[in-house]
């Protein structure tokens with residue numbers, strides 16, 4: 226390898242130094258993820274508690290010890306991965322968790338977590354329309370859109386008939 230220049234980043238760190246930094250980062254991230262997970266489930270003062278502990282989401286007994294959590298989950302593949310529950314109504318356990326990229330997360334848990342549509346209508350079973358792709362639509366909004374497209378139709382919105390003009 227003689228004559229081959231070593232690559233450095235802007236701060237003059239060599240590749241191996243950057244790698245170990247990245248690895249340290251992922252270790253810190255794992256620990257922080259574990260702390261935040263417990264906080265969301267157990268600390269009532271946590272802003273996210275209502276969506277976790279308040280909904281009955283908990284942490285399996287085994288994972289109350291960081292050692293076990295780390296043994297089961299290992300390091301996230303990259304810094305951008307974060308802890309994600311596969312079943313959004315399930316608790317934190319080895320079976321229900323994975324490291325996911327922000328994109329995977331938004332596809333799964335975040336959209337599934339929403340209880341109201343963009344216009345504030347609740348996703349009750351009666352008001353939820355599932356597209357073949359699995360995505361949810363609000364029936365009230367669908368009817369309102371329908372009404373806008375065909376102005377002379379009437380639509381049942383928020384408990385009353387609305388007529389197009």
Ligand SMILES: [Zn+2]
Pocket residue numbers: 342343344345346363364365366367
């Ligand atoms: Zn809606």
